[in-house]
Amino acid sequence: MPAKKEQPIRINDNGVERDATPEEIAHIEVIRQSNDPYVAGLAE
């Protein structure tokens, strides 16, 4: 069975919805380094 294709990360860029660029995905990952541990626990 082929691997499930990952959904692209989407950005609403000032009203325009599009796939995030690799640089923007890296930027999002940096922002998520400060994720709230309490809220992260609720997501699990």
Add this chain to the structure above:
Amino acid sequence: MATPPDFTAGQVLEANAHMNKVGLWLIKTQATGSAQSSVVVSDVFSADYENYRIIVSGGSASGNIGLNMTLGATTTGYYYGHHHVTWAGTGVAQGGANATSWSAIGLGTSTALSMIADVSLPFATARTLINASSVYTDTTAATGFARWTNGFLDNATSYTAFTLTTSSGTVTGGTVYVYGWRD
């Protein structure tokens, strides 16, 4: 003449007597869109206002998430303290120092997105301050909560834009409102 805001039909609204005393002006309304991980809101901060109110309402999230707020492209120097109280009355205090965002300053569930934030001096070449509140719309007394966040961004950069990034998952169908408080 009626005293603002009790105007009468057909009354002429004068600049100094009336309109220059209006406190809050809508700058921008932006839909979050569907299944978005990040919402960039551009061209909202300017020399027109020192202070702003940002509201996120309506819509939903793909799961239980926080909305992390950043200004411009900056991902360092965010300081904040959270305090939240669950429906059961339990208090939780958290903080972040030199963090990569104002973390979970807004909240999202499958039933709502929630954030009200007053932002001071984002366009000025000075530290930006933020005072915010949000609601986590879970009916479980132990985990549903109301949150208050206060903090600042430790630089003197002038910003015109901000971004809301989900802690995980996506947001759909919400609206971001940006208002300026008249100086």
